[in-house]
Amino acid sequence: MQQSLFGCAIETQPVTTDSSAQDILNASVFDACYTVIDLETTGLNPKKNAITEITAIQFVKNVDTGKYTTLVKPTEPIPPEVEQLTGIGNELVQGAPAPVIVLSELCAFMGPSPVLVGHNVQFDVSFLREKLDQTGLGTYLPRVNPETALCTKKLAQKLMPGLPSYEGVVVATQCGVYNPNPHRAESDVRMSAGILFALLKRLDPSIQTVADLIAFQNGQ
Numbered sequence: 001m002q003q004s005l006f007g008c009a010i011e012t013q014p015v016t017t018d019s020s021a022q023d024i025l026n027a028s029v030f031d032a033c034y035t036v037i038d039l040e041t042t043g044l045n046p047k048k049n050a051i052t053e054i055t056a057i058q059f060v061k062n063v064d065t066g067k068y069t070t071l072v073k074p075t076e077p078i079p080p081e082v083e084q085l086t087g088i089g090n091e092l093v094q095g096a097p098a099p100v101i102v103l104s105e106l107c108a109f110m111g112p113s114p115v116l117v118g119h120n121v122q123f124d125v126s127f128l129r130e131k132l133d134q135t136g137l138g139t140y141l142p143r144v145n146p147e148t149a150l151c152t153k154k155l156a157q158k159l160m161p162g163l164p165s166y167e168g169v170v171v172a173t174q175c176g177v178y179n180p181n182p183h184r185a186e187s188d189v190r191m192s193a194g195i196l197f198a199l200l201k202r203l204d205p206s207i208q209t210v211a212d213l214i215a216f217q218n219g220q
Helices: 019-027 080-086 099-110 120-135 136-143 152-159 168-174 185-200 209-215
Strands: 010-012 033-041 051-060 063-071 115-118
Touching: 019 115, 019 120, 019 209, 033 063, 033 120, 033 185, 051 080, 051 099, 063 099, 099 120, 099 136, 115 120, 115 185, 152 168, 152 185, 152 209, 168 185
Parallel strands: 033 115
Antiparallel strands: 010 063, 033 051, 051 063
16 A cells, blocks of 8 residues: 555556557447546535545456545535435545645546446536546646436436335346445545446446447447
8 A cells, every 4th residue: 555645545556558549449348447436425415515524446358457535524514414424424524635636646647548336426426526636736627527427317227127216235236246345445435446346237238339338338
């Protein structure tokens, strides 16, 4: 394990290549590098609420090749109901790095053209994009591209029709994936990755590339 100057845990090195965004989209769905992300926050509003924890783990063939994880010092107090849900309270984040530091390190870790994955990933993407704007890091916005993000919830709705719910824990259970610590970022990331690789096994053979998978997800 390595540690940044600001206390963020970084295990191994991220997968970095000189491939263009188009090359990454043309990669096989079974060989691509997926950056699975999860955020914990003080609320649901990206403009008003704050991030309290971020994890991003890169996976290739269901093997994690790099991890970035850290608590984040929020710009507002954590409400009691959120602390009860996540276990992240104001004392825990008191010495955590500021959002601008975390976001800079996160984007450096992810690389220029990551394929972001998450369960209800648009929530995470919308928060990241808003906070990049708020912290003056708008040059990193192309790295958090909603058009190329993969949502395991949407994919599960297409590939596992008829489930009583598509909440993460429900889908994970159906995929044989156990989440020991829901509502903590790293545990949720590993759950989403487990769901993703279980769903890839259900794909029609016509879906060959990451671009095919994104089109399938979006009904194109």
